[in-house]
Amino acid sequence: MNVKAVVKALEAYTSCDVADALSKLKVPHGGFLAGLTMWSPKRQDGPTKVVGPAYTVRYVRKNYENEPQPSGHYIDSIPSGSVVFISAPARSINACYGGLMSTRAKYSGAVGTIVDGRLRDLQEHRDLDYPVFARDVGTTAPAETMRVAAINEPVRLNSDDQDAVINPGDILVGDLNGVVCIPQHLAEKVVELIPSQLEADEKVAADIKNGRLVAESMKEHRSGVKKR
Amino acid sequence: MNVKAVVKALEAYTSCDVADALSKLKVPHGGFLAGLTMWSPKRQDGPTKVVGPAYTVRYVRKNYENEPQPSGHYIDSIPSGSVVFISAPARSINACYGGLMSTRAKYSGAVGTIVDGRLRDLQEHRDLDYPVFARDVGTTAPAETMRVAAINEPVRLNSDDQDAVINPGDILVGDLNGVVCIPQHLAEKVVELIPSQLEADEKVAADIKNGRLVAESMKEHRSGVKKR
Amino acid sequence: MNVKAVVKALEAYTSCDVADALSKLKVPHGGFLAGLTMWSPKRQDGPTKVVGPAYTVRYVRKNYENEPQPSGHYIDSIPSGSVVFISAPARSINACYGGLMSTRAKYSGAVGTIVDGRLRDLQEHRDLDYPVFARDVGTTAPAETMRVAAINEPVRLNSDDQDAVINPGDILVGDLNGVVCIPQHLAEKVVELIPSQLEADEKVAADIKNGRLVAESMKEHRSGVKKR
Numbered sequence: 107m108n109v110k111a112v113v114k115a116l117e118a119y120t121s122c123d124v125a126d127a128l129s130k131l132k133v134p135h136g137g138f139l140a141g142l143t144m145w146s147p148k149r150q151d152g153p154t155k156v157v158g159p160a161y162t163v164r165y166v167r168k169n170y171e172n173e174p175q176p177s178g179h180y181i182d183s184i185p186s187g188s189v190v191f192i193s194a195p196a197r198s199i200n201a202c203y204g205g206l207m208s209t210r211a212k213y214s215g216a217v218g219t220i221v222d223g224r225l226r227d228l229q230e231h232r233d234l235d236y237p238v239f240a241r242d243v244g245t246t247a248p249a250e251t252m253r254v255a256a257i258n259e260p261v262r263l264n265s266d267d268q269d270a271v272i273n274p275g276d277i278l279v280g281d282l283n284g285v286v287c288i289p290q291h292l293a294e295k296v297v298e299l300i301p302s303q304l305e306a307d308e309k310v311a312a313d314i315k316n317g318r319l320v321a322e323s324m325k326e327h328r329s330g331v332k333k334r
Numbered sequence: 335m336n337v338k339a340v341v342k343a344l345e346a347y348t349s350c351d352v353a354d355a356l357s358k359l360k361v362p363h364g365g366f367l368a369g370l371t372m373w374s375p376k377r378q379d380g381p382t383k384v385v386g387p388a389y390t391v392r393y394v395r396k397n398y399e400n401e402p403q404p405s406g407h408y409i410d411s412i413p414s415g416s417v418v419f420i421s422a423p424a425r426s427i428n429a430c431y432g433g434l435m436s437t438r439a440k441y442s443g444a445v446g447t448i449v450d451g452r453l454r455d456l457q458e459h460r461d462l463d464y465p466v467f468a469r470d471v472g473t474t475a476p477a478e479t480m481r482v483a484a485i486n487e488p489v490r491l492n493s494d495d496q497d498a499v500i501n502p503g504d505i506l507v508g509d510l511n512g513v514v515c516i517p518q519h520l521a522e523k524v525v526e527l528i529p530s531q532l533e534a535d536e537k538v539a540a541d542i543k544n545g546r547l548v549a550e551s552m553k554e555h556r557s558g559v560k561k562r
Numbered sequence: 563m564n565v566k567a568v569v570k571a572l573e574a575y576t577s578c579d580v581a582d583a584l585s586k587l588k589v590p591h592g593g594f595l596a597g598l599t600m601w602s603p604k605r606q607d608g609p610t611k612v613v614g615p616a617y618t619v620r621y622v623r624k625n626y627e628n629e630p631q632p633s634g635h636y637i638d639s640i641p642s643g644s645v646v647f648i649s650a651p652a653r654s655i656n657a658c659y660g661g662l663m664s665t666r667a668k669y670s671g672a673v674g675t676i677v678d679g680r681l682r683d684l685q686e687h688r689d690l691d692y693p694v695f696a697r698d699v700g701t702t703a704p705a706e707t708m709r710v711a712a713i714n715e716p717v718r719l720n721s722d723d724q725d726a727v728i729n730p731g732d733i734l735v736g737d738l739n740g741v742v743c744i745p746q747h748l749a750e751k752v753v754e755l756i757p758s759q760l761e762a763d764e765k766v767a768a769d770i771k772n773g774r775l776v777a778e779s780m781k782e783h784r785s786g787v788k789k790r
Contacts, residue, residue: 136474246592364702
């Protein structure tokens, strides 16, 4: 996979376009990771779009003594172009991501951060104009209750309703609608599938504005859409 | 009931005014449907108010094979002036409402859509300046996991804490505070009850700004409020 | 404690700065009260900061007949400079705070209200430019389901994940990141601890912008930070 070309191509599409393609490829729930919404640069507003390969960080509860202990700080090793994906322990009260981390992530050329947990220092991320998605806000640093156990290893989404895994190198796409995770080996396929479906939907939209029945228009224009 | 006259009268009031009247009429929780908030045209901001009779759509999980299968697409039969109420299966990850649906709903003269589930294509609804309320956002089309089973039949609110039913023709009222459902047979009564309570509250507000005790002012001005 | 001096000093800091100090003082979760976010004057946006001693109000379910029944209306006795903290019964559908209450609270010189439950009349609070934090929005007055049982007594946070108590006189701090509760006897200590940690963080931020490793910079600048 040529990651740069894939990322560039995906920047033209919404997370919903990507999910449509992943649904055709039988990825559960079209790759959607429920519950992760945009907090910076704005709260669920504006044209912000984040696309890039995942750099994953897994926090564990501090008393999990048998979990590994990576050396160095994860934030010092972010590759340019990445989307940082931080996984907090389930139902954490403490935040696991703050302003200094976005300062460094931006310096490293990361394109955004997705926090499966709480973020803090909200105004700082906004002042940096750096995109951050998260489950919720918080005020308190992680050290009291958690620590990093793994970097660039698969992480599981915190969810009562979904069973999803984010692998390092998977392409993450985030915008107003939320976050979608494209398994690395399907990324090029996704880019191939989108144009044909988009074109059909534009024809349906035009038909609707002319008063045609949706059922009829969809039947016509979606029949030729590329399926796989 | 003269629906048009009722709707026109209700447009002058907030969802809270309506809930106050429904509370007097012993409707549980004043008709409030918790968890459904404004996503378009803005996120919980601005003067948007949606009022109209409910046109209901019930989705079921795709593997519920014994549920009925309506013919045609629900979106092609929306009466002008309606509020579309879409009920997704509980805790759905996939969205059940998107941009093409709002394009058609607007063409049909619907005044807004309320999604008891996830909406997708958020920017499209905003670009249409079409009001959409929902439980949350999402990215993924419904077809993988659900399908429509009923149109214009009663639907039950997805809730762990509330037992509420929305009937076709009930008057739905949505604004910044959320969504209220007025049982059809009480709608005219609601319109009758509101002015007297509003007038009392305005007098209390004026008293407060002059330094009068709230307890005292409420006692005086609320004693004459029409109760039923 | 000189409450006025403490409040004035804290107004210069964020809720995260406060939580950092409370973490050093071993207050669980740095005093963060999860789930209470800003609804007015804006939804999670802008420079609003609320700081002041808590004036607490506890609602109970209406059928709890053996709970006490205070005389007068709690809203008529708010001391100037307070933060009103309203505790609703867990998982309430009805709201426990509305526009008339903010009208009076503002008249009394309260600096903001935090609702561990639902607020209603959202536009009225915004029109008053009065800060309100809450768990969620709602439409319906409390009288159907709850009533006040206690004023200026300790209240417990509504939470499945946290065990936190807000005592009258504790200093509440609210901003974009959420709400932090400073136990009264620690408030002066918090004010003493913050400047040294802030100074260190500013040095780390400057280092990061010059390309220095975060791990290295934190090691240097945080070593001298005042711990207690």
